[in-house]
Amino acid sequence: MLLRHAGAKAHILLLDFLAPSLLARRAASSVARPTTRRPPRTSPVSTHPAAVTSADIPALIQSLKRKSAESDHIEAFNATIASLRGALRAGDISSARKEWVNLETRGFLGLLGPSQSENFSREVAYLVAKERVSAWSDEDLAAIENIALVSAAGRAWDGLQACMLARIRKNDPDGALALYSSYLERSDQAEVMAKDSDVGKEEDEENVYGGNHPLISELPGGSESHPARYIPGRGPLVLAAIAAHASKDSFQGALHLTLTTSFKFVAFLIQELLKRLDDDSLRVKVEEYIRRLRVAKLLSQPPTFHKHVSNLANESAVAQLEDLYQSVLDGFSGPYSWLAATPEAVCPQRPVLMVPMAWGCFISGFLSCQQRALADKVWTELGERGVPPSVAIWTSLIEGYSHINAPQEALVAWKNMLAQQIKPDTKAFLAIISTLFTCRRPDEAIEKFRQFEKAKPQLESTEGNPASLIVYNAVLHGFLINDREADARALLDRLKQTGPHPDIVTYNSLLRFYGRKGSLKALAASLQSLVSDGLVGDVFTFSTILSALLKAGREDATTMVTNLMLKHGLEPNVATYTSILDQQIREEDIKSFRAAFDLLRWMETQSPLIQPNDVTYTCVLAGMYRHNWLDPKVREDCRKWIVQRMESRKIAPNRVTYHILLKGCLENPSPDGVNEAMKYYDEMRRRRFYFASDTWWVLLGGLVRRRDWKLAMQIVEDIKKSGFVPRGGLLNLILIIQTNAPRT
Known part of the structure; x- marks a missing residue:
């Protein structure tokens, strides 16, 4: 139970969840009181019908003919x-x-x-x-x-x-x-x-199945x-x-x-x-x-490509990210080539250009997954393809160094970029400033911020639409995460006086800082300042306030936040609360996790407009297994509770839910874990879910980690019977299983 792993207040959390309801519902049917009915009154028949003239008769005949x-x-x-x-x-x-x-x-x-x-x-x-x-x-x-x-x-x-x-x-x-x-x-x-x-x-309905999940x-x-x-x-x-x-x-x-x-x-x-x-x-x-x-189609759509690679990196899906990178490289050569490395190489036979952003996505993505060697391979490939690193590629490299806590390498990259006569743009300044603040090098970050302010007029003239506020917000956030509150307040005052004017992101950084400190008075003052500046809170705003109130022990926290949302014109529905709940779990600390479960329990008692759906429960499950931050025993107890709640409320898991459940069960070292996983596997087959490579990967990957070669081989046989053709990383995984499985 959460009590054993998360402190005293956790006892209230899970005991409340697992306790049966004390409120008995009245029977749905009741004996209806007999009623007496009077026979309907008949209307009198007119004794004076409208006269029909001889002129009307042909029209009536034509009407009858048309109907016939x-x-x-x-x-x-x-x-x-x-x-x-x-x-x-x-x-x-x-x-x-x-x-x-x-x-x-x-x-x-x-x-x-x-x-x-x-x-x-x-x-x-x-x-x-x-x-x-x-x-x-x-x-x-x-x-x-x-x-x-x-x-x-x-x-x-x-x-x-x-x-x-x-x-x-x-x-x-x-x-x-x-x-x-x-x-x-x-x-x-x-x-x-x-x-x-x-x-x-x-189109919108179809796009639901595209999804953002990697x-x-x-x-x-x-x-x-x-x-x-x-x-x-x-x-x-x-x-x-x-x-x-x-x-x-x-x-x-x-x-x-x-x-x-x-x-x-x-x-x-x-x-x-x-x-x-x-x-x-x-x-x-x-x-x-x-x-x-x-x-080729994915790479021809840079925004979609960027989003897809970012999702893979966020989930640390290294094998899939590496497979994608190799597939891109395959486009440069062979009888089925389609990819050009430089604009000059674009032709009817190679109509897709490997834009700088795509190179940068792979560099930043691999560094985000702590795969420095793979990022180095991408950089080497750039030189071999004759692609000069653009400011966008340098920016991705500097952003990537923040993921591996390498501020010195980021500074060297910045120096090398300037040495190649490449002028940094706003995004490049944002990358180096954010990286230095994140790596706890605030003084050097401030130095780069001063350089940005000197270059700001020229940047705004060349880039058109001013985007400088994003840099100021990053600096304010950097001050706060380095406990330099006075500097952050001074910057906020300067923005109010000279611009660019603060936006909701600016205030959310302050609210988050004071919420984490438990300073409700300062949080309330910041919220009032937000309203005074004519701004309206968003989901992150109210999630931060809810978290602070729950941590402070306010039992009326959800009611207070609901009233605040209504006051700000934000509709309190299941989607809104699911987003707030997701923000709570992403904090990845036990207090926020407890607050999320308190909110989930509260949602279940509200009107159908607010009650959790399959997306809500899936969101909680995903947060529990993201980055493996939660104690395994607590996670297993909570998984069972969520599944029980979904079953009792007759909410069927969706495809992503099953993936999370399979992964979670297979990570449970006890024999019950694999038994539960196989139960979900059979349930998916019974419900006729389509098994794509991602589902097989979750199943086989979990069994390989458990070294359950016999059961993994049975799943491989199921893949063969289904007619599915494995490729890439999945095919390699199957070969590993076939090599290690006991011979019969």
Whole structure:
């Protein structure tokens, strides 16, 4: 229990959680009191109907004729639809072709709805899969493909993908690509009629599955340089088109298609495509194409690439980060090259540029993971590729040195950058100042800050939009973490007088400082100053205040913070409180952790608008296992409690939740740990979750750490049976297991 590991107040925390409710609920059903009902009063019938003149009679007759014609029209449409489905289901292509022509000639195609499109697409996919398409006449094949195209324009894609793959099997990849081009023409026309809000909504829904978590294997699609509209579901057709290009040995065609089309590479769809390719050599080639194209697409979107690498670094996913770096290097050479090291090298065959930011991401990412040797390899690669380090690359290097507490190396890098006649920009000044403050070298940080202020006018004139406040905020934060409160207050006063004016980040630094000190009076004064300056608190503001109040023993802390949030116009809902809870856990100390659980328990007692959901519980679990800061016994007790609460509230774990639970159970050294993990594994299979490389990695990695070779080998057999094709780090892990597993 938390009591044994976290001090006296922890007893209240977990005992309150584990105690049964003392409030009995009333039964939902009750005996209804009988009621007497009076019969409805009838309305009197008019004895004076409106007069009908002879002039009205023709109009009435025409109205009746129109209704009769509409009824006949609907009946004919329904009958044709039924006949067409029956013909497709029976494999009677000749009859299906006649019924389709009937739909076209009578103008019925415009009446097809989503359900009809989906049904036709599914029937076509089944028909093409089971029949020998090579034996069909050209007329029959064209008719079936036309049905598939119209259905695909109605956002039902299975049939068209099946037709494209059938063309590839017939050794007619150009025919498959022609189908894809026809689909694009039809979908362009259909899109003009679609509502923009509808397309945007679907894009948002699809993007949920991209996620920010580095374990999620699906990489986001889209392109900054090619802002094509995004239609969810198009992926299967794009993958089929890539397979067609692979059949033609045209990597450049597949590359152009990938970079100019907005879609996602989804692991499940990739595996489904590979299963449907009969030719083993083509399957291997398509898999290699997709491996390279995924990285090319990711690197062609610098903001997305930066976010992805940052997520990997934040989770210390060294193996995945190294695999990604090697995949990028593979783009420079070989028959499937796509990457240019310098702007001069960009050409149609190498359309993607390795921008300086990308080099910097890898340098900073590896240093963040304490992998100095790998960061050195990236720096060496720069020289070998003839890439001169830009100010962005130097900035990433200096930022990285803060992660390994290397202030002297950061100063040397700064000196070398200046020696190469590279002028630092605002971000470079921010990097060196923050690094020196973080490494407890405040005097040298202040010196660099003075240099920044001298260069500030020129920086603002060359960079356009002034971004100097971020540097001042970093300096104020640096003063506070080095216990130089007086310097921080003096800087704040100067900002108020001469600018740039303080923002919410400025005040959040002060609130955090006073909250950690337990100085509620100074915290309240800073909050009042924030309001006086016309600012509104954000989630971090209220999380800091809540943490300070809970640490001070205020039992009404959540109520006080809720009232403050309402006063500042921030809606107190489950998303808001989940963000506050996440901030509490990220403090990574036992008092904040206890405060987070107090908040979680309080949320469970509130209205449905505030009650925790699967994201909330997953957030707590992720914080418990992040960086392994929490005592293992406390963590295990809390994991069991959270799972019990989710079960009692009938909240099913999501995919990320399962990953955290699997990882946590396998880190538990007792035999119960592996038993619990296998229970979650079976549960995922029972719920038909798709197992991508990240799930297999969590499972196998945990079993290898336990040296449970026998069970790990059983999971490897499950991977083989599933048809999943492992690559990269996962494949290496499987080879290690096969080498160490006992022979049977």
